[in-house]
Amino acid sequence: MRAAYVMHQDAGDPLGGLGLGELDAPAPPAGWVRVHVQAASLNHHDLWSLRGVGLPAERLPMVLGTDAAGRTDDGRDVVVHAVVATAGWEGDETLDPRRTLLSELHPGTLADEVWVPERNVVPRDPALDVVDAACLPTAYLTAYRLLFDAAGLRPGQTVLVQGAGGGVATAAILLGRGGGLRVWVTSRDPGRAARAVELGAHEAFEAGARLPHQVDAVVETVGEATWSHSLKALRPGGVIAVAGATSGAMPPADLNRVFFRSLRVVGSTMGTRAQLVALQDLLVATGVRPVLDGVRPFDETRAAFERLASGEAFGKIVLTLT
Structure with missing residues (x-):
């Protein structure tokens, strides 16, 4: 699969460790579902991962990305919720002391596909397109x-x-x-x-x-x-x-x-699945839409990261994968 990933980490030159190309998709945990990514957005969390913050070197290569919208194998249009709680956790997943975000323990969303627990997919409202939906989860x-x-x-x-x-x-x-x-x-x-x-x-x-x-x-x-x-x-x-x-x-x-x-x-950090549902409902009801700095094809991933790292971006930077 095509992916943007951390090859190696460098606090002074984070983009020096950015890998772009084919990676083998890892075997997912039992019960997880595959989302074919249509759009994914960048976050400063990705730059921190490239700098070596919050991502141990022994987990490399690691697919970057926490935000995405796409389609499951059974044809559902979904938004990906990035907070992954441990199996059996009940209640607010952000309070799980062993929670992780996608791209920290499990591969992230800057790839053709991402595997997540069933509870981490939220039906995408048809009033919200994939680019806007991909801006929401972080x-x-x-x-x-x-x-x-x-x-x-x-x-x-x-x-x-x-x-x-x-x-x-x-x-x-x-x-x-x-x-x-x-x-x-x-x-x-x-x-x-x-x-x-x-x-x-x-x-x-x-x-x-x-x-x-x-x-x-x-x-x-x-x-x-x-x-x-x-x-x-x-x-x-x-x-x-x-x-x-x-x-x-x-x-x-x-x-x-x-x-x-x-x-x-x-x-406060991130949010829950229920709050992601409520956020989407707010956007649909009010007509509010995310501010976009730019939408680029996946082939321009490096340029997109350069834009993010420059500090000049105002709004979300989105990559399209279809």
Whole structure:
């Protein structure tokens, strides 16, 4: 099968270890189903795997990719859920201490086919095409869970999204606006801030700027560079929903502010199958669709990764395999 995979890992030159070509499909675990991939999208998780983070070298070569839409052997059009729980796990699969993502223990989605547990396929609504559906399982699912589960936001409330332009931040803008929230964003880049407003953010502010009033929740994926601002932006009783720390994971905690103002800090990662179903329903009901930086054929995989690694992409990069 054609695949994009990790040949070897290099923290300084991640794309140097990117393999493109034919790989033998491994024997799947009993009871798993095959999905013939029609479209798959890239994530920074793929670059981390190429750098050697979260993927032991003894598992190489490893097919990359966590996001895909395609068709099963019995003709079902599906979206692939990337969180693989251990056999017999009940409840929220993200809480399984032995859970993995596709491309960590089992081959990922950047290939002609991917095998997953039956519970990891979600019927694709016909109103959603394969390219849009392939964008959902990582960034958009993460944003959905941050907004509506971790932060528990409801229509009419205000959310601050730190770092306009990132994949999860962009998804949070679209889903927040679609879900009836007042969405504010911050950015150090005026161009990205303006683009965020075009996408539906109500207002954009310079990073660290004083806001017109305090917010109900903050979506935080930046970490150290924005943490102090996130805490100061919250109303008493507000919540920071955290799903990343791209600028560093060890900012001053400012615990006095946290307990005096009864603030909550809630960690969140990816989402559940049920939340992926609910996310798809939200898109179908509202007409919201993922922002695309570009759609490329599989033959242009290396160029797609170069675009992702450049930091210039705004929106999802999707590869088509049919």
